[in-house]
Amino acid sequence: MLPQKIKKRLEEQIAGVEHPRELVVDVMFALQEHYGYLSDKAVAEAAGLLGMTPVEIDELATFYTFVYRRPVGKYVIRVCDSVVCWLNGGQSVRDYLGGKLGIGDGQTTADGLFTLLPVCCIGYCDRAPAMLINKKVYGYLTPEKIDKILQKLKADALPKTE
Numbered sequence: 001m002l003p004q005k006i007k008k009r010l011e012e013q014i015a016g017v018e019h020p021r022e023l024v025v026d027v028m029f030a031l032q033e034h035y036g037y038l039s040d041k042a043v044a045e046a047a048g049l050l051g052m053t054p055v056e057i058d059e060l061a062t063f064y065t066f067v068y069r070r071p072v073g074k075y076v077i078r079v080c081d082s083v084v085c086w087l088n089g090g091q092s093v094r095d096y097l098g099g100k101l102g103i104g105d106g107q108t109t110a111d112g113l114f115t116l117l118p119v120c121c122i123g124y125c126d127r128a129p130a131m132l133i134n135k136k137v138y139g140y141l142t143p144e145k146i147d148k149i150l151q152k153l154k155a156d157a158l159p160k161t162e
């Protein structure tokens with residue numbers, strides 16, 4: 001169940017619009033942010049909030065690339081596989097990341113930290129090859145740069161000691 005605070009905020013937003021379904025993406029993202037992905041239970045909750053059917057929510061959820069219907073890692077790495085990145089070594093970046101993490105496209109590392117996915121052009125062509133990790137874009141990727149990025153993300157994911 002969604003915490004009351006999040007539920008109340010969404011209900012207020014929904015009450016403020018004429019057609020609740022116009023907020024379907026916001027609601028899906030809010031639930032995904034809370035649960036980590038849009039489970040069947042979350043789909044049902046979204047449907048209840050918006051006055052839609054779970055099937056309608058599911059159809060939209062599977063349409064949006066950034067809505068996850070299956071569990072993903074803490075960090076979702078999307079390596080651009082469009083033409084400019086491909087011409088600038090995008091495939092090597094994917095291979096390097098896959099080798100380094102020991103996973104292929106669509107897979108998540110055993111520690112639950114990283115999921116690897118392809119993505120179409122993310123508008124960073126002038127800094128190709130590029131990738132997106134959650135909401136942050138990284139360009140001019142090299143193995144050294146990737147190592148540093150992964151190292152930092154792993155360190156950030158460690159529990160903080162006081």
Ligand code: FES
Nearest residue numbers: 080085121124125
């Ligand atoms: S082609 Fe990769 S960011 Fe545009």
